[in-house]
Amino acid sequence: MKQSYSLVFNIQRYDPDTRKSWMQTYRIEAGRILRFTDVLRKINKELDPTLAWNSSCEHAQCGSCSVVINGKPMLACELLVENAVNYFGTTTFTIEPISVAPVLRDLVVDLEKAYDRVHRIRPFIIRPSQNPNHGQEYRISPRVMESYLEATRCINCFCCATACISSHKGFVGPNAVMASVVRIMDPREDATEDRLKQLYSEEGVYRCHTSKACSHVCPKEIDVAHFIGLAKEGEFH
Amino acid sequence: MSKMFKLSSKIQCEVLIVGAGGAGLRCAAHILEKRPGTKIMAVTKVSHPQKSHTSTAQGGLAAVDPNDLVDKPIYHMFDTWKGSDCMADQDVVRKIIDAAWEEIVWLENRGMHFTRDEEGRLSKRTFGGHTVRFGEASAFRAVFEADRTGKGIMDNVWGEALKGGVTFLDQTILTELLIQNDRCVGAVLFKEKTGEFVAVSAKATVLATGGCGQVFRVTTNCRQNTGDAHAVLLQAGLPLMDMEAVQFHPTGIVGPGILASETLRSVGGILRNKDLEPFMVRYAPKMKELAPRDLVARAIETEIREGRGILNPDHNIEHVWIDLRHLSDYVHAVQIPEVSGFFRQFMNLDPRTQLCPVRPSNHYQMGGIPTNAFGEVQRSPDTVIFGLYSAGECGCASFHGFNRLGTNSILELITMGRFVGERVVLSMREAADGLPADAGDRTFSQFSKYLENKNEENIDQIREDMRRMMTEHVGVFRTEEGLNTAIRTLSGFGERVRSTGLRCRSLQMNQELVQRWELDNLLSVSMVTAQGALRRRESRGGHARIDFPQRRDEFNSHTLAYMTEFGKIRFASRPVDMSIFEAKGENHEKFGLIERKY
Numbered sequence: 001m002k003q004s005y006s007l008v009f010n011i012q013r014y015d016p017d018t019r020k021s022w023m024q025t026y027r028i029e030a031g032r033i034l035r036f037t038d039v040l041r042k043i044n045k046e047l048d049p050t051l052a053w054n055s056s057c058e059h060a061q062c063g064s065c066s067v068v069i070n071g072k073p074m075l076a077c078e079l080l081v082e083n084a085v086n087y088f089g090t091t092t093f094t095i096e097p098i099s100v101a102p103v104l105r106d107l108v109v110d111l112e113k114a115y116d117r118v119h120r121i122r123p124f125i126i127r128p129s130q131n132p133n134h135g136q137e138y139r140i141s142p143r144v145m146e147s148y149l150e151a152t153r154c155i156n157c158f159c160c161a162t163a164c165i166s167s168h169k170g171f172v173g174p175n176a177v178m179a180s181v182v183r184i185m186d187p188r189e190d191a192t193e194d195r196l197k198q199l200y201s202e203e204g205v206y207r208c209h210t211s212k213a214c215s216h217v218c219p220k221e222i223d224v225a226h227f228i229g230l231a232k233e234g235e236f237h
Numbered sequence: 238m239s240k241m242f243k244l245s246s247k248i249q250c251e252v253l254i255v256g257a258g259g260a261g262l263r264c265a266a267h268i269l270e271k272r273p274g275t276k277i278m279a280v281t282k283v284s285h286p287q288k289s290h291t292s293t294a295q296g297g298l299a300a301v302d303p304n305d306l307v308d309k310p311i312y313h314m315f316d317t318w319k320g321s322d323c324m325a326d327q328d329v330v331r332k333i334i335d336a337a338w339e340e341i342v343w344l345e346n347r348g349m350h351f352t353r354d355e356e357g358r359l360s361k362r363t364f365g366g367h368t369v370r371f372g373e374a375s376a377f378r379a380v381f382e383a384d385r386t387g388k389g390i391m392d393n394v395w396g397e398a399l400k401g402g403v404t405f406l407d408q409t410i411l412t413e414l415l416i417q418n419d420r421c422v423g424a425v426l427f428k429e430k431t432g433e434f435v436a437v438s439a440k441a442t443v444l445a446t447g448g449c450g451q452v453f454r455v456t457t458n459c460r461q462n463t464g465d466a467h468a469v470l471l472q473a474g475l476p477l478m479d480m481e482a483v484q485f486h487p488t489g490i491v492g493p494g495i496l497a498s499e500t501l502r503s504v505g506g507i508l509r510n511k512d513l514e515p516f517m518v519r520y521a522p523k524m525k526e527l528a529p530r531d532l533v534a535r536a537i538e539t540e541i542r543e544g545r546g547i548l549n550p551d552h553n554i555e556h557v558w559i560d561l562r563h564l565s566d567y568v569h570a571v572q573i574p575e576v577s578g579f580f581r582q583f584m585n586l587d588p589r590t591q592l593c594p595v596r597p598s599n600h601y602q603m604g605g606i607p608t609n610a611f612g613e614v615q616r617s618p619d620t621v622i623f624g625l626y627s628a629g630e631c632g633c634a635s636f637h638g639f640n641r642l643g644t645n646s647i648l649e650l651i652t653m654g655r656f657v658g659e660r661v662v663l664s665m666r667e668a669a670d671g672l673p674a675d676a677g678d679r680t681f682s683q684f685s686k687y688l689e690n691k692n693e694e695n696i697d698q699i700r701e702d703m704r705r706m707m708t709e710h711v712g713v714f715r716t717e718e719g720l721n722t723a724i725r726t727l728s729g730f731g732e733r734v735r736s737t738g739l740r741c742r743s744l745q746m747n748q749e750l751v752q753r754w755e756l757d758n759l760l761s762v763s764m765v766t767a768q769g770a771l772r773r774r775e776s777r778g779g780h781a782r783i784d785f786p787q788r789r790d791e792f793n794s795h796t797l798a799y800m801t802e803f804g805k806i807r808f809a810s811r812p813v814d815m816s817i818f819e820a821k822g823e824n825h826e827k828f829g830l831i832e833r834k835y
Contacts, residue, residue: 017745032551104430105745111288140357142355149383152350
């Protein structure tokens with residue numbers, strides 16, 4: 001088993017002070033089970049402290065470290081060097097920021113702007129339905145929940161929105177649609193009409209071309225396209 | 238000082254919340270429910286509130302269901318008191334536990350997707366240390382959302398805060414608290430994205446910035462948990478409490494530090510050293526792998542120190558093995574799928590056929606910013622700073638004392654968040670005070686030095702050296718000699734950081750600049766932790782002194798540490814509230830200075 005790899009990282013850089021973009025090449029030796037976030041940290045320490053990148057939990061639970069690696073949007077924290085070499089069949093990697101928000105510096109994008117889409121669909125219960133069990137929890141059958149629980153695992157990493165071929169300005173985006181579908185299927189939400197109206201509006205689901213790129217790239221392996229499909233059919237239960 | 242260093246604007250709000258995780262946003266949601274339209278500004282260091290570290294909590298949320306025929310709040314209070322090694326404040330324990338179920342209902346009614354039973358009620362599971370009838374049997378007390386309870390909480394409180402109209406400032410750090418005559422009037426913030434400094438005037442300021450686990454080499458804490466609010470508070474002349482009370486989980490996955498849960502050992506996983514010897518039998522002949530957390534952690538650490546660990550070449554960390562190879566496919570697939578998955582995902586190995594590397598991982602800081610039961614920050618046991626509050630892991634009321642029970646952390650953050658909200662609503666002044674004329678000066682002098690230095694000490698190297706040293710001397714076990722070494726070494730690091738230089742000299746989105754600032758914060762927290770540990774000549778909860786293995790009643794009080802100049806600490810103490818015991822009610826004897834034996 002190979003213990004270490006000589007990697008070439010071609011990283012898309014951007015300096016907000018000079019507004020210059022360029023591609024920079026780093027050559028670095030990395031152990032086989034280092035995560036890409038570990039390699040970026042190694043570059044900071046050994047080669048270039050100025051390279052900026054984003055991460056937080058670094059175990060695929062927060063969705064802060066999404067980047068585009070050799071064309072595929074992925075979480076840098078869960079990609080191990082050895083797996084990347086096997087998956088892409090190369091030791092040379094091009095790393096670029098995700099495309100759904102303006103770049104602040106190097107690989108760091110303004111996620112707040114990306115989140116505008118999610119905020120627009122209102123990721124909360126807009127109008128609570130009547131709770132017959134007043135003052136206590138709503139009784140919800142596990143069977144009902146099963147139909148949408150998968151979608152609640154979404155961490156808003158925006159990999160799907162980056163991969164989506166329709167994710168131009170007009171479309172609210174796959175993760176945002178999914179967040180709304182969750183609440184449409186949630187018996188505690190009363191504002192399903194409002195939500196449907198938005199999903200069937202100009203920025204809604206008919207922008208989707210059903211390429212299913214969203215499901216293909218989702219790091220949490222959620223079938224995002226399935227939930228968009230439900231919305232298109234208007235068939236939620 | 239260059240022209241870069243100026244306040245780009247002065248902002249007014251009613252409530253400034255620093256740290257937009259579970260505690261901060263629960264607080265915001267409460268204020269907005271009781272006082273709609275309140276102008277709240279929530280600041281987060283991460284790129285969006287949903288990325289907060291609360292999201293990563295897995296297990297569950299302890300709360301006694303009033304409809305439960307067996308469980309009672311008093312049992313939960315007892316478990317918490319016992320677990321704390323007699324250092325939790327009983328007024329806080331009572332308040333939080335009495336409010337727990339209301340919070341569960343609040344979360345559920347607002348859309349949290351708790352796991353349900355067949356009748357559609359909330360499912361409950363057991364957790365270590367949670368019992369009924371004062372230790373007689375395990376309690377089914379933890380409600381949960383699959384293995385992502387923290388994410389459920391986070392999504393919910395973020396949604397509610399958004400719905401209520403909170404203004405968010407993402408990727409922004411708190412650099413200075415503005416305190417005049419024991420009154421907090423606001424704060425100075427640095428907006429990383431634009432490189433601007435702003436002064437915020439607020440009627441109430443809430444600190445909810447989370448833990449400081451980055452002090453240690455292997456930690457379950459996220460990259461941003463660098464003890465920032467802790468350090469800013471020290472600079473303002475305020476104390477930190479019980480910082481020597483640090484929880485280590487015995488089996489973290491080497492590298493990412495993710496928890497390999499207790500379940501691995503309870504289903505029959507065997508710990509082995511480099512000679513493949515099942516070493517637990519030497520430390521706990523009867524219980525072996527099932528011995529309590531702290532004992533297992535110390536056993537692993539001892540194996541490593543005595544040269545029977547294995548070095549992981551990629552992460553350059555020593556570890557022992559947990560052997561799961563003899564367990565059936567059923568156990569792997571049904572009982573430990575998540576943890577098995579973590580080993581596959583982050584170590585590229587198959588736990589069914591290969592040994593898995595684990596070592597103790599820093600998990601939780603029981604100590605923090607001293608507050609009373611309402612979350613008001615204290616200057617001393619009998620003075621509060623008016624208008625300054627704290628909740629969540631950075632705060633210390635103290636609910637956990639010297640050792641935290643599983644599922645009590647997210648209970649604490651959600652209830653204390655609400656209590657702070659209640660207090661803010663109750664004591665909100667009509668108008669905010671004006672900002673002091675020198676607001677920002679301290680920040681500018683600090684940040685300009687970072688940019689002026691031109692020498693070549695490497696920030697990453699110092700941080701790495703510090704984390705390694707803290708793990709060795711101020712980690713799972715401590716000795717007088719080790720702690721003295723730690724304090725001396727930290728002073729040396731304090732010198733070394735002065736000669737760091739930054740390659741990127743911009744203020745805008747300068748990761749290097751923020752890391753330089755974080756390093757100062759980490760060093761401050763480390764220093765307070767090490768000195769507190771040296772002073773406490775006993776073993777209690779997460780604080781284990783080899784040279785003083787017993788708990789000693791003379792140390793039955795909280796440590797308060799003040800440090801305005803690096804390394805120069807003034808200590809004071811705060812008595813532990815024992816109001817449940819002193820009330821002499823039914824079962825009060827369970828709340829005396831009892832032994833923590835399981």
